[in-house]
Amino acid sequence: MKLSVSGITIDLGTKPAKRVLDDVSFEAYDREFLSLLGASGAGKSTLLKIIAGILVQDGGSIAFDGRAVDGVAAHKRNVGYVFQDMRLFPNMTVEENVAFPCKMRGMRKDARFERARELLAHVQLDGFGKREVSSLSGGQQQRVALARALAATPQVLLLDEPFSGLDEHLRDEMRSLVLKLHREFGMTTIMVTHDAIEAIEMSDRIVYLSGGRVEQFGLPDELFERSATSEIAACFGDCSTIKGVVEDGVFSAGPLSLSAKGVAPGSATAVIRQSAAAVDAGMPPLFPVRCCVYRGSTYLVRIDLEGQSLSVPSPSPVADGALVGVAFDGSGVFVYAEEGGDDAGR
Incomplete structure (x- = not known):
């Protein structure tokens, strides 16, 4: 029927x-x-x-x-x-x-x-x-x-x-x-x-x-x-939701910069799935570690972004206060303009 x-x-x-x-x-x-x-x-x-x-x-x-x-x-x-x-x-x-x-x-x-x-x-x-x-x-x-x-x-x-x-x-x-x-x-x-x-x-x-x-x-x-809004992108498993701004196709939140091609300039939200991020010591810029917790098969590093937190998986523990780089897989990174959320970039 x-x-x-x-x-x-x-x-x-x-x-x-x-x-x-x-x-x-x-x-x-x-x-x-x-x-x-x-x-x-x-x-x-x-x-x-x-x-x-x-x-x-x-x-x-x-x-x-x-x-x-x-x-x-x-x-x-x-x-x-x-x-x-x-x-x-x-x-x-x-x-x-x-x-x-x-x-x-x-x-x-x-x-x-x-x-x-x-x-x-x-x-x-x-x-x-x-x-x-x-x-x-x-x-x-x-x-x-x-x-x-x-x-x-x-x-x-x-x-x-x-x-x-x-x-x-x-x-x-x-x-x-x-x-x-x-x-x-x-x-x-x-x-x-x-x-x-x-x-x-x-x-x-x-x-x-x-x-x-x-x-x-x-x-x-x-x-x-191809999640239409930040709410939808964030509902599929573990992720970090970061507030920032978009300017000239780049999303920024403190030292964090992400591609935001096609997203209107102004206040924006980035949704970063944990599966799309990994600790990479050789990847600048370096971010300070708030804490690191054991998750069974892996560790979860919580990075400080000037008051906001980005959670990144790691195969080994990282000391609190250490500086680490982060590599991103664009397929799991979404950026949305604050108004409406229809303009999403990767």
Whole structure:
């Protein structure tokens, strides 16, 4: 199913109401896995609830396969929804939880429980049907919530931070399982996440939201390699964000100088990913070291830039107060004009 989000706007709260989403538009193709990425408060979960029909927007439209569903009640939109807090029914067994959407659609008891058992096998919980949900681990409960969302064969699957309560090992397992089920069931899937690496690993395309607006929409490698704003560039793993100025195509912050070709002159922000910087004793200028910390397989040198800090990996420890040079790989260095952030240089 193709999902179209067109000009969605909503204000929430009172005195005064806050604009949570402002003219948000994008499309998700049939069977596509699309992520809504952004920091907390960007409007991601609100948008997901509008798609599901749980919230009603103030402006704009939601369409499934070209047909507007704005006046269609949530329970009639044929969407599967996995909430961040899972919202399993504690008074029901595992299989009763999974069978519940089928019950709401009038499916016979024997058929809906057969469907529940099939889905529990899909999420690797075969034989768990008679258990109480309170007896399950967090990862197992998440699988039950996923099976329940799939029970009524939805046109679109909506996932709201589905892995946020799991430890890293379980997160990896659940990511693989969700992708497997997405492909097997052939659904259009929309996932809310604040984890940029998770979005890159799982998505066909990514919508980046900030302040209720779409900042960038495209393929994962487009957002990673050609980030439209400093916020987007900084969300992909460890980096340093440095304030400075651009003049004649050069970004400067104290003794630090970086190429900023195409960036408008004036106040600017540089985002330097740790993967794009390395300690190089023979590379002038030399920068004073604030401190050096051990990171397991490497060390992290924190360099002083007249009050700002630049973090640079090093294969060996460096003494506090030492002077070091830094080599940069331009593919991981981004410079943005302070106004708007659309003019980025390398």
